[in-house]
Amino acid sequence: MLSPTLRTTLNIMSTIRTQMNLAAANRLSTVHRHLSTTSQVNKIEKLTVFGAGLMGAGIAQVGAQSGLKVILSDVTDKALENGLNIISKSLSRVAKKKSPDDIEGFTSNILKNIETTTDAAKAVQDSDLVIEAIIESIKVKRDLFGFLDEKAKAECIFASNTSSLSVKEIAESCSNDRQARFAGLHFFNPVPAMKLVEIIKTPQTSTETFEALKEVTLRMNKSPVSCNDTPGFIVNRLLVPYLLEAIRMVERGDATPEDIDTAMELGAGYPMGPFKLLDFVGLDTTSYIAQGWREKAQSGEISKELVEPIGLLDKLVKEGKLGRKSGQGFYEYDNKK
Ligand code: CAA
Ligand code: NAD
Numbered sequence: 001m002l003s004p005t006l007r008t009t010l011n012i013m014s015t016i017r018t019q020m021n022l023a024a025a026n027r028l029s030t031v032h033r034h035l036s037t038t039s040q041v042n043k044i045e046k047l048t049v050f051g052a053g054l055m056g057a058g059i060a061q062v063g064a065q066s067g068l069k070v071i072l073s074d075v076t077d078k079a080l081e082n083g084l085n086i087i088s089k090s091l092s093r094v095a096k097k098k099s100p101d102d103i104e105g106f107t108s109n110i111l112k113n114i115e116t117t118t119d120a121a122k123a124v125q126d127s128d129l130v131i132e133a134i135i136e137s138i139k140v141k142r143d144l145f146g147f148l149d150e151k152a153k154a155e156c157i158f159a160s161n162t163s164s165l166s167v168k169e170i171a172e173s174c175s176n177d178r179q180a181r182f183a184g185l186h187f188f189n190p191v192p193a194m195k196l197v198e199i200i201k202t203p204q205t206s207t208e209t210f211e212a213l214k215e216v217t218l219r220m221n222k223s224p225v226s227c228n229d230t231p232g233f234i235v236n237r238l239l240v241p242y243l244l245e246a247i248r249m250v251e252r253g254d255a256t257p258e259d260i261d262t263a264m265e266l267g268a269g270y271p272m273g274p275f276k277l278l279d280f281v282g283l284d285t286t287s288y289i290a291q292g293w294r295e296k297a298q299s300g301e302i303s304k305e306l307v308e309p310i311g312l313l314d315k316l317v318k319e320g321k322l323g324r325k326s327g328q329g330f331y332e333y334d335n336k337k
Pocket of ligand 1: 090091093094097162163187188189190192193194235236239271272277281285
């Protein structure tokens, strides 16, 4: 026979146990809910690309070629027209090899997978993956992603094609859940021809997001590699200091752009010398990369000497001589061809 005091104590303990179990169950269900919202990703079928310039056009093209439904978005109809032009020219090159008897049929079949719009909200409403390839400015990228976070589905993955900015800093414009579905996806120029894609995981990027991005880049027939969120990732951390040093050589009067290009093509086996490559990438893009890195140099993330300002680069950019895309950079181009 239990004493009344002992019975009361046992009753209290049983009530506490029930409440503790309920609290634990609630905690568990919150963790499950959180895990399912942070990790759930859909198979990627619908891709939205922001920026219809050199890179965005190429990414939209390889997406469409791999069977994805693509929406290409930019701020003006003129920019979208420029993007479609880049895609059509490139597709006819691809078609000459893949379908020489029906170049037009091949091209129009791929183009059917690409829609265009200047309405950013509409562009993402049904998307599984957003790849941003707009101007290399942290503010402009953060503004765009902050806006898109409210408009896209919760499961949609966001990726930036930034060349050099911190992916984590861009991702922080979005909610915590989206940051788990946010990564860097760095393609190379010209996208249809270059096989590499760097996938950049931030500390917040979920494993499911990383795996989904790996899978979709393989579907695009690319070879993905992974890198931490560090200035320039792998390729640009090595390539951009080399390009900047080549401009300094010309500024010092050591050699001409033509001779430096010949030297690196014939002496080092590079497919393009540094000045052809600078014009190909865009002098504005290279200048934005160097500017962004100068801020990182203050915190010691990259050495200061690598990114010292270069008068000749700044002068050309100021004059609108941006390389191939503007018709003049270190060399002149006939863009009507
Ligand atoms: N669209 C479709 N296919 C293209 C293409 C395009 N725009 N450009 C080239 N190709 C294809 C060609 O059809 C050809 O394919 P096949 O081998 O199957 O026939 C192949 O690419 C080679 O092209 P070409 O024979 O016409 O010319 P090439 O041999 O001179 O190569 C090149 C052209 C691939 C651009 C080569 O010059 C090269 O590799 N250049 C260096 C490019 C480079 O370094 N890019 C990285 C820049 S850095 C970057 O992108 C990162 C950043 O963040 C700034
Ligand atoms: P680009 O100048 O050719 O094109 C940029 C496009 O973005 C333009 O059409 C512009 O109208 C558009 N744009 C600007 N703000 C926009 C906005 N808010 N919404 C939608 N569109 C907007 O530039 P690019 O060379 O294609 O570079 C794009 C990105 O890719 C940059 O982050 C760059 O660092 C990176 N990248 C460039 C290269 C390269 O070789 N050029 C290679 C890899 C990565």
